Amino acid sequence: MDIMLAIKATVAGAILGAIFQKMKLPLPAPPVFPGVVGILGVLIGSKIAELFL
Secondary structure (H helix, E strand, C coil), rough: CHHHHHHHHHHHHHHHHCCCCCHCCCCCCCCHHHHHHHHHHHHHHHHHHHHHH
């Protein structure tokens, strides 16, 4: 994984989160822990499929 891409994505997400918070809009993301676990599940599933399919 390209570390710079991950850093840019994190910065972009932080900026977007701040904008949404400042405008008092609901965040376009699921609740924190379930959202992270869900994204992790998608990543793991895609890696498993890549190995076996």
